[in-house]
Amino acid sequence: DRVSLWGGRFSGGPSEALALLSASVHFDWRLAPYDIAGSRAHARVLHAAGLLTDDELTRMLAGLDTLAEHVESGVLVATIADEDVHTALERGLLDILGPDLGGKLRAGRSRNDQIATLGRMYLRDHARILGRLLADLQEALIEQAAAHPDAVMPGRTHLQHAQPVLLAHHLLAHVQAFARDADRLRDWDRRADVSAYGSGALAGSSLGLDPESVARDLGFSASAANSIDGTASRDFAAEFAFVTAMLGVNLSRLAEEIIVWNTKEFSFVTLDDAFSTGSSIMPQKKNPDIAELARGKSGRLIGNLTGLMATLKALPLAYNRDLQEDKEPVFDSCDTLEVLLPAFTGMIATLTFHRERLAELAPAGFSLATDIAEWLVRRGTPFRVAHEVAGACVKYCEPRGIELWDLTDDQLAEISPELTPEVRSVLTVSGSVASRDGRGGTAPVRVAEQLGELRADLAGQ
Ligand code: ARG
DSSP states (O other): OOOOTTGGGOSSOOOHHHHHHHOOHHHHGGGHHHHHHHHHHHHHHHHHTTSSOHHHHHHHHHHHHHHHHHHHHTSSOOOGGGOSHHHHHHHHHHHHHHHHHHTTTTTTOOHHHHHHHHHHHHHHHHHHHHHHHHHHHHHHHHHHHHHOSSOEEEEEETTEEEEEEEHHHHHHHHHHHHHHHHHHHHHHHHHHOEEOTTOTTTTOOSSOOOHHHHHHHTTOSEEOSOHHHHHHOOHHHHHHHHHHHHHHHHHHHHHHHHHHHTSTTTOOEEOOGGGOBOOSSOTTOOBOHHHHHHHHHHHHHHHHHHHHHHHHTTOOSSOOGGGGGGHHHHHHHHHHHHHHHHHHHHHHHTOEEOHHHHHHHTTTTTTTHHHHHHHHHHTTOOHHHHHHHHHHHHHHHHHHTOOGGGOOHHHHHHHOTTOOGGGGGGOSHHHHHHHOOSTTSSSHHHHHHHHHHHHHHHHTO
């Protein structure tokens, strides 16, 4: 019945309770294609080292092809008794090749260097998938920005009206954050680009196998420089969990804005029917569930990171079974984002912005007060005084229920003799926005420049 990898010094199989605790097949079976790729590469170095004849290598590779078909078609199914993906595949290979040849593949490798390598392979593939999904989201935001080149909105700090900004500028601020997430994924890949094959259980192999050749076969640029580190380190997983959690947090911040913008009180956006949900009881409802799920799932992504960090903390070198806990958090982070990102991108791409509403609120809350102060500064007034004069304008208007641009020439002069009627030239939203024309500012020319850079960046990936 059960094929154990360590029969020699044991008199019986594991208890059922241990088997249940020990099993990881229910989550590591997804590594089967990577495990088989590792086995192919391993067979080749065994052959190169003279440990498999030409004929044995041919039969071994054919057996591994059959094994891959059996996995694909479901002929081979892992069971709890297999414990993990490596053992299940060994059972499958032994069934295909028989014990004499099938039993040769394990020489010079350990599940410890296997799992450390396969984890990297899996995450590197998924980092690329996530990178593509993230590029779609950046693209959707860039398209929305491009579709609204001159729409203005209230820019906020402390969620209070601060200064008017271009809607495109605000949307591109989110793209900047996502572009850094994409960059982090690529940068992470550089460090994960190391195969642990050849590390064995922890000390390396005595069989003259070439770890560099396996590494190249599996798409890595290098093999581990230290077999202990190769098998014991999991910072590749923790860092992946961080990069994906950070992406989740960035999604959540945009999600929160969309939730608020979608309220009756804000009325900045309308969600497309296909990307919003209704209520089972309240017929009028149209809910921003995608944004809420993004906000909620960011908590889960953070949990995956903190859980993994807690597992790694205080683990002595080299391999410890605790390390089996490294997989579920990062697999879950991949699964979560691979479902979330397409929905989120669809929501963004189909969002309708209400330009009139945004424009109407852009100058509200005396958001042009800074423009008065800076107008005075340009005419030589010290900023401390200018700030006070602009503040006095607000103080004058607020109780009278009027806006800054309603002040008459006499009222302006009454507030300060420095406030000549020309100040009104800066008391428009478009004038305010256009005046912030330094690099990174919200002036249309700068936002267009930014949009071009982000587009080029995305195209160059
Ligand atoms: N299933 C194990 C893991 O995921 C593979 C390595 C097991 N090694 C061992 N010596 N028990 O970490």
